[in-house]
Structures are given as structure tokens and as C-alpha cells.
Amino acid sequence: MNGASAHHRVVVIGGGNGGISVAARLRNAGVDDIAIVEPREEHLYKPLFSHVAGGTAPGSITVRPQRDVMPKGVEWIQDAVASVQPDSDAVVLEGGDRLTYDQLIVCPGIQLDWDRVPGLVEAMQTPAAASHYELELAKKASSLLRDLKEGTVVFTQPDGPASCAGAAQKPMYQACDYWRATGVLDALRVIMVVPTPTVFLEPFDRELERKIAEYGIELRTRSVLLRVDAAGQEVVLGGPNGPEHVHYDVLNVEPPQSAPDWLKASSLAVPGVSGGFVEVDPRTLRHPRFANVWALGDAAATTNSKCGGALRKQTWVVSKNVKRALRGKEPSARYDGYAVCPFTVSRSTVVWAEFDDQGRQKPTIPFYKRMYRESRLSWVFDRHVLPWVYWHLILTGRV
Numbered sequence: 001m002n003g004a005s006a007h008h009r010v011v012v013i014g015g016g017n018g019g020i021s022v023a024a025r026l027r028n029a030g031v032d033d034i035a036i037v038e039p040r041e042e043h044l045y046k047p048l049f050s051h052v053a054g055g056t057a058p059g060s061i062t063v064r065p066q067r068d069v070m071p072k073g074v075e076w077i078q079d080a081v082a083s084v085q086p087d088s089d090a091v092v093l094e095g096g097d098r099l100t101y102d103q104l105i106v107c108p109g110i111q112l113d114w115d116r117v118p119g120l121v122e123a124m125q126t127p128a129a130a131s132h133y134e135l136e137l138a139k140k141a142s143s144l145l146r147d148l149k150e151g152t153v154v155f156t157q158p159d160g161p162a163s164c165a166g167a168a169q170k171p172m173y174q175a176c177d178y179w180r181a182t183g184v185l186d187a188l189r190v191i192m193v194v195p196t197p198t199v200f201l202e203p204f205d206r207e208l209e210r211k212i213a214e215y216g217i218e219l220r221t222r223s224v225l226l227r228v229d230a231a232g233q234e235v236v237l238g239g240p241n242g243p244e245h246v247h248y249d250v251l252n253v254e255p256p257q258s259a260p261d262w263l264k265a266s267s268l269a270v271p272g273v274s275g276g277f278v279e280v281d282p283r284t285l286r287h288p289r290f291a292n293v294w295a296l297g298d299a300a301a302t303t304n305s306k307c308g309g310a311l312r313k314q315t316w317v318v319s320k321n322v323k324r325a326l327r328g329k330e331p332s333a334r335y336d337g338y339a340v341c342p343f344t345v346s347r348s349t350v351v352w353a354e355f356d357d358q359g360r361q362k363p364t365i366p367f368y369k370r371m372y373r374e375s376r377l378s379w380v381f382d383r384h385v386l387p388w389v390y391w392h393l394i395l396t397g398r399v
């Protein structure tokens, strides 16, 4: 098939959370001739990676075969997009094939830029460093955090756009809860590094600060990981008081992130802005310069905090608007900027932070503004109910 050409009414780039859900919604609405380009054999439910690192879920339940989640009636093209040519309504695949489309939906996720922090790539190959942003490293984090009995552990969140940025904190609280239960918390120095002026966002800070005080965590705000000395197990942190050198016994990193390199190089990216995410109207999710191109999820230059919770609404908006576009109509559905970050603040409770792109609280249950308070019910929902909802309702386009 190398060098072959094919046409589809709808081409979806990426069969992750966004791509599978939006394609399923379109199929449910009766749209045919949809193709998803997705290279991976396995589909990942990433929100559970934090639980894997925090020791409250096995890695195996985060993975299912990609073929099992492909919506019926949708063609799976197992390849990766190498470039897009929106002027000629075409994408070129790494295998050499070319696809043309009536409508293009772009959702290839975000790229983990490990090499942006000097020494980080090397550190990940040592026994002392891990990250819950990749499944194998999340499993490594789980045993590192479980076996630590004394010393210093550093958790870091990068500056700039990231997938569920606040997830950097989640395994930390779970580990602290475990260390407290096993009597070693007092022998540990726990440092959390965040780029923001406060721990997260004003409506939820007090709830998180209470847990930070309870566990004795040292919080470094307006700070970032500058470099790692992998052999010497030392990090250099940049913050308001200048560089700080810290020896670590365990390091858990949320790596810097940006759009995939091939997207950055494309004409779909926001011109003149670094990051390379796909330019879209933040409400209709349509590209402002290419009217038959749509983007959603982590790869879109939307104004919300990037997360799966946002996609539940974005996939609805894009499916409605693409369906209208296929009939020659203008988009009518609008995304409201909703995002969610469930903070696992212990091994049995969650702070359920729901907010919009202005940083205001946006509870799913209207008027229940106290829903963000630490609760056992939110834990049950995040750990047990949501994964089921993801595999059975979200990926099938039903919610």
C-alpha cells in the first residue's frame, strides 16, 4: 500500500481519549466513512497512571487492545501521520500513504519533552528516578515510593502547557498517606515543586494546603526543575530565591510538554506562538483558517486546562459541529472551557477540582459548590466508577 491514496469523509488523527470518543459519537449520529489514524496497538487510560504510581492500582488495568476500543464501522489505519497539507485537504502517513478528507479532526495528544531538562533522560535510566507520565515509569515510581524509608523525595511539575498539569501532585499525597501509615513519614523530607504562584488554583488551594501541612510537605511555588545530575542524585531547582541544589533519594517528574514536532512544523499551529498546538476557535473548536479542520484534546490550543474531563464536552461539540459541516451548515455547538483535576490527596480520598478557563469553579452538579471538598465518595468515583465509565460509555460516545 506504500504511496497509495484514499479518501474519507472524516479523517481523525489519533485514537486516544479524544479520537475514539469523537469518532464513536459521529458513528452514533449516523455519519459513515470515518477513518482513525492511530499507530499504537494498545489504548491507555492515563488518569489511572497516577494511581499506579501512588500504589492504588495495578498497571494492567490501564491498558486495553486498541482494536477492542475502535468504534464499529470506523476504519482503523494503523500508521502515524507524518505531515498535514490542509491546503489540499490531505494528510501524509509515515508509511508513505496519503489520505484526503472532507473533514479533518486533529487529536494526536501531547509530546513529552524529556530532553528539555538537562540530565532528565539519563536520570530516568537510574534506579532513583521515575515519572507517572509513562506507564513503565509509573510502575517504577510505585515501587520506589513504596520502598523508601528515609531521605529526600522530590516531585516536580513543569512550567507551560501539560496534560492534567496538577497530576504531578497526586502520587505524592498517596505516598505520604502510605508513609504515615507505615510510620516512616517523619524520616522523610518531601518537596513539591510547582511553577504556579499557589499550589493550584484559588478555589481549591485551601483544601490542598491543608493536606500539605498535614503531611509536612515543603512546597516550592514559582519554581521549576532546571537540571538533574543523574549520577550524583541531585536536582537544581529554579525559584524566586535563585537556584537551589537538592540531593534526592527518589525523584518523580512530570516532564515538560508541547505539541508533537510534526504539528509544530505545520500550518495548523498558532502562528508565532511557541508550543505548536493547533489553532482553534476555543468555543466551536474549528480552525480559524481551515474551515474543514477541527482540533480537540491535548493537541488543541484551547484556553482550558488540558484533561480528559474537558474532552467529554469537547467531543460532543466537535461531533455536532462536524455533522453540521458535512451538511454545509455553520457550527452551532460551543465548548464552555470546563476542566477537572481529581487530586488523590490520600489513598482513600479525593479533592475533586472542577473549573473553567477563567479559573472559576464549575461544579458538574450545579449549586453543589462544596463538591471539591476532600471526600471518600469522590475517591470511589475517580478510582472505581470513572474507569468503567471511560471504557464503556466515554469511548463508545455515549457520554
Ligand SMILES: Cc1cc2nc3c(=O)[nH]c(=O)nc-3n(C[C@H](O)[C@H](O)[C@H](O)COP(=O)(O)OP(=O)(O)OC[C@H]3O[C@@H](n4cnc5c(N)ncnc54)[C@H](O)[C@@H]3O)c2cc1C
Pocket: 013, 014, 015, 016, 017, 018, 019, 037, 038, 039, 040, 045, 046, 047, 048, 049, 050, 079, 080, 081, 082, 107, 108, 109, 110, 132, 133, 163, 164, 167, 260, 296, 297, 298, 299, 306, 307, 308, 309, 310, 311, 340, 341, 342
Ligand atoms: C499521568 C496523567 C494523569 C492524568 N489524570 C487525569 C485525570 O485524572 N483526569 C482527567 O480528566 N485527565 C487526566 N489526564 C489527562 C488525559 O489523559 C488527557 O487529557 C487525554 O488523554 C487527552 O486525550 P487526547 O485524545 O488529546 O490524547 P491522547 O489520549 O494522548 O491520545 C492521542 C493519541 O494520538 C496518537 N498519536 C500520536 N501521534 C500520532 C500521529 N502522528 N498520528 C496518529 N496518531 C498519533 C497516540 O498514539 C494516542 O493514542 C491525565 C494524564 C496523565 C498523563
